[in-house]
Amino acid sequence: MATRSTIMDTNSFRPEMAAALDPQTRRLTEERNVLGPAYRLFYRNPVHLVRGQGARLWDADGVEYLDVYNNVASVGHANPRVVDAMSRQASALNTHTRYLHENILNYAEDILSTMPEEIDRIMFQCTGSEANDLAVRVAQAYTGGEGVIVTAEAYHGNSALTSKLSPALGTAQELGLTMRMIPTPDTYRLVIDGKPASECTAEKFGGWMAGEVRKAVADMERHGIRFAALLADSIFSSDGVYPDPVGYLKPVIDTVHELGGVWIADEVQPGFTRTGDAFWGFERQGIVPDIVTSGKPMANGLPTSLMAARHEVLEPFAGTIPYFNTFGGNPVCMAAAQATLDVMRDDDTMGNAKRVGAIFKQAVTDLMAEHPCIGDVRGAGLYIGCEIVKPGTKDPDQPTALDILETLRDHHVLTSVCGRFGNILKLRPPLVFTEDDVDMFISAFTATLEELGC
C-alpha cells in the first residue's frame, strides 16, 4: 500500500515546474507568491481560465476545456438566470438580516420545502465551513457533549473548529482532542465478516459502520468525553466516493441517536440534486438528519451557505447565543440562491444527473476491460469516483492517477483526485453535463489511458 498522501504529492503545481511554462503562465504563477504558500494551484502546467459557459471553460488563449470537476458552478458556468437575478438585486439593494427582506424568507420557505418536515429552521452563512462550524456548536449545545465523529479522510471546513474535524488536511493539521475517526466506508477494499463489502447488503454494511460508531463513542466515554454528533456526508466524497449500497446509513443514524448524538448531514457535496436520485444525499439514503449543512452548489458561485435543523435541536444554541452573519442571507446571495434553485427545478438537474450520470458511469466502467489500471468505478448521479490501481491488485497507484490527470489536462479535460491515497479520479462536473460531454470525456480518457499504456 502507498503511504498517506501529503499536500506536496497531489494535484499541485510546484515552483520547480516553472521553467517549463510559457512566459505568461510563468509570470502569473510567480505573482501568486504574494498569496503565500498555503494556496495550491492545480496542474504541473496551471490553467488560466477567463470564460465559462455550461460545462465548458476557455483559457486566455481561447482554448476550450471540458469541466469534469467543478460543482460550485452547479447550474453551469455563468448561468445567465443566476447572473441576472444577482445583478438585478444588487442594483436595487444589498443589506443584512436585521432589516426585513422578502428574499431570505421566500428562499427559506422554498429550500425547506425540499427537506423532511422535521427540518423546520434554517440559518444562512457564507461558506460551507461556516455552516459546519455553526452546526457543530448547535449539536454541542443540544446534546451537552463535545465529542464529534468523522470518517478517516473527511474534510468539513477551514475554520479552526472544522479543520480539527478534517483529517483530509493531512498530518500537519492538529485534530481535536474530543473528536474521533471511524474508518472510511471503503466498499472496494473492506471485508466484513469474511465477505467483500461490495457484496454486503445495506444492513450488513451499515451494521459494520454502526459498530465503528459504537467503538468510537465507547472510546470517547473512557476519556470523559460526551458524544455530540456524527458529522458526515452521505457519499463520503473526500474519503473517495462511497454512495452504495443505498440505505447503509440507516443503521448508522439509528445508532447515533441511540447513543444520544445527532447526525449532521454535510450536504456540500451530495446535496442540490447531485446524486440524481434525490434532491439531498440523506434523502437518497432514506434518513432524516438532525442538522443539514450545505454551501458550494447553492448559489452557483456566490458565497452562500445554509444550516438547517429541527427546531428542538436548534433551540438550546439559538435561544441563548446571538449569532449574526453580516453577509449571510443578504438579498443578493438569496437572489442568486433562489435563481439557482429555480434553474434546478425548471431544467430538472436531478433528472439530468440521473440520466447522464448513469451513462457516464457505465461508459467509464466499460473501459475497465481494456484498461486494468481502473480498479473500481463508483458513484451516484454526476459524482463518480474512479480508482486507479496497480493492475491485478487493489493497490492504489497515485503516480498513474496524477499522470492521467495531467494528460487529461493536455486533452483539455479538467478533473482532480480524492481519497486517502490520492488515486481516485473525482469526476464531478456541473449538473448541466450532457451526453455529448460524456462522449468528449470518454474519448479524451481513452486516448489518455492509451498514451499512458495503462
Added chain:
Amino acid sequence: MATRSTIMDTNSFRPEMAAALDPQTRRLTEERNVLGPAYRLFYRNPVHLVRGQGARLWDADGVEYLDVYNNVASVGHANPRVVDAMSRQASALNTHTRYLHENILNYAEDILSTMPEEIDRIMFQCTGSEANDLAVRVAQAYTGGEGVIVTAEAYHGNSALTSKLSPALGTAQELGLTMRMIPTPDTYRLVIDGKPASECTAEKFGGWMAGEVRKAVADMERHGIRFAALLADSIFSSDGVYPDPVGYLKPVIDTVHELGGVWIADEVQPGFTRTGDAFWGFERQGIVPDIVTSGKPMANGLPTSLMAARHEVLEPFAGTIPYFNTFGGNPVCMAAAQATLDVMRDDDTMGNAKRVGAIFKQAVTDLMAEHPCIGDVRGAGLYIGCEIVKPGTKDPDQPTALDILETLRDHHVLTSVCGRFGNILKLRPPLVFTEDDVDMFISAFTATLEELGC
C-alpha cells in the same frame, strides 16, 4: 451604573411587539420564525427596505430613510460601478483559486500597496469572522502560544474560535480558556493616576493600556498559557468607539512585541478610509501590525474578506497547513473588491470621511449644550460614538438611548447602539455621506431630543 446589556434589552424587535405592526410588517416578522431565535431584527417597528442609493434607503411603501449605520455599503448602496464590475465578471467566469486568474493577483497587489511594506502576503476569505479565525491560527502557529488578548467588549466574529474571543456576545457565550480580557480604553470614564483619561497624552494613556496587557500576559503565564496575540481594532468600535488620543496604541504594540506576541489589527471597522485620516486604522495610530484582517466594507456587500500578514509571520502556518477557501478570492468577489477600491480612490472617500466627519462630529457636539443627555461625542471620520447618559452624570442611560433610536427611526433615520451598556449611539454611515446628509441627521436628531425632552 447599569448592568451588563443583554441580547434582549438592546435595539431589537420582540414578538410581543407584533400587535402594534401593520399587517404586512407583521406577516414578515412572523415568517421569520423559520430562521430561529438567533436572528435579531432592529427596531420595535422593523424596517422593510427594498431599495438603496448612496446613503439613502427606501422601504416597501416608498418612504425614504437616511442611513447613518451601514458600513458594508461603504461606497454607497447599489453603487453602479461595483454592481457593473460584479455583473460583468459573473457573466464571464466565476471560479476558484486553484486555477490562475488575474483578478485576485491584481487586487492583491493593489490592496497590499495601501499597507506598510512589511505586510507582504495576503489571503482571501468570505467574512470577517473567517479572516479573524485564520489570523488567530496564524498567530498561534508563529508564536507557538495559544493566549489571545481582547478588550472587554470586543466582537471579532461568529465562528467557534472567534465567538470565544468576543465578550460582546454576552454572558451566555462561553469564552476561551486561553483568552484574557483587558478593560475597554474608555477615555470618557477612566481615571489614570488621578487624571481623567481624556486629558492624558497618548503616551500616558497608552502606557496604562500597555500595563493592562502586561497584567493579562502575567496571568496567562501563571496558568501555563503562552501569549500569542493581541486582537484589537484601533478604534474599539464594539467597546464604544475610542479612537483618541492618536498614537496611544504605540506603547501597547511595543509591549505586545516585547512579550513575544503579535498584533492582529482587526480592520473590519476602522479600515478602508473610514477614519478619514488614513486608509487603515492602524496607519492612523502610527503602528505597523503583524497581521491585518478586514471584511465588511471591502466589496460593498459581496461576502469578501482578507487576512494580510508579514511573510515570516504567515510562514509557519501556511507552509505546513493546507488552507483552501472555495469562494475566497473568486473572480467575482475580487472584481467587486477592486471596483470598491477604485471608487474609494476616484471619489476620495478618505477626504470625504475627514471633511464630512469633522462637520458631523462638530454638529453633534454642538447639541450637548442644549441636551444634557449627550455626555460625550467621540470619533474619527465617519465613525462617531455619542454617549447617552443621565444628565449631570456619566451614568449610561440605555433606555433613553433606545428611545432616541426608535424616535430617529420614526423620523426616517437609521442607526444603532454599541458599548458595554448599550447606551452609545453608533453613527457610522456609508462613506459617501454628504453635508446635506449631516444636516438631515442633525435636524431629525434635534427634533428627537426635543420630543423626548432630553
